[in-house]
């Protein structure tokens with residue numbers, strides 16, 4: 024464990040500390056919560072799927088070192104999902120983009136975690152009319168969901184009445200506290216099986232992704 028902490032540098036330390044960070048008052052807002060409630064798709068119709076993904080290209084952790092990713096790992100997995108089924112795709116992006124470099128991103132994330140921040144979204148959240156299933160993807164940051172995911176989930180009203188399947192890419196933590204984070208943020212959503220993919224294995228994960236989509240009944 025010590026070795027992992029040392030290898031991941033600040034991330035491992037952040038991960039250990041993050042578990043102790045309580046929910047705090049938002050420091051910024053994503054704008055008004057949408058007023059339209061989701062309407063389920065008609066019976067017998069194929070489930071309408073929202074694929075909502077946050078992913079950061081640029082310098083990242085990679086097998087104990089660093090690598091510049093042209094496409095973020097979670098985005099690679101999102102591409103495999105899009106290759107397999109029809110979805111509505113929404114990219115979760117921060118109005119103030121995260122740095123290209125890894126260490127400054129770790130520092131910024133840790134500041135956001137400590138502040139209980141809700142970084143503003145770059146674009147209005149999507150409408151949920153007709154959507155009944157949500158595939159919600161992100162990297163694991165400091166062993167939990169990035170704070171921008173909290174902004175997003177709150178902005179869409181916690182996916183009340185919908186089925187949510189979380190998926191993550193990670194370096195060492197697996198899911199970390201991500202399922203618990205979402206469960207706390209979405210008391211009125213139903214959670215189905217999620218998927219974890221190690222970031223370094225993302226480009227080879229197509230069979231795993233398709234297996235998951237089959238198990239959750241989307242293909």
Ligand SMILES: Cc1cc2nc3c(=O)[nH]c(=O)nc-3n(C[C@H](O)[C@H](O)[C@H](O)COP(=O)(O)O)c2cc1C
Pocket residue numbers: 034035037038077078079080083084092094095096097098125128129130132161162163164165166167192193194195196197221222223
């Ligand atoms: C700010 C930051 C914090 C991270 N913290 C963790 C962590 O606590 N546990 C872990 O396994 N990986 C951690 N990672 C690694 C990422 O989860 C992993 O590289 C992921 O695949 C990146 O996905 P992306 O390219 O879609 O952003 C962290 C990376 C960053 C940039």
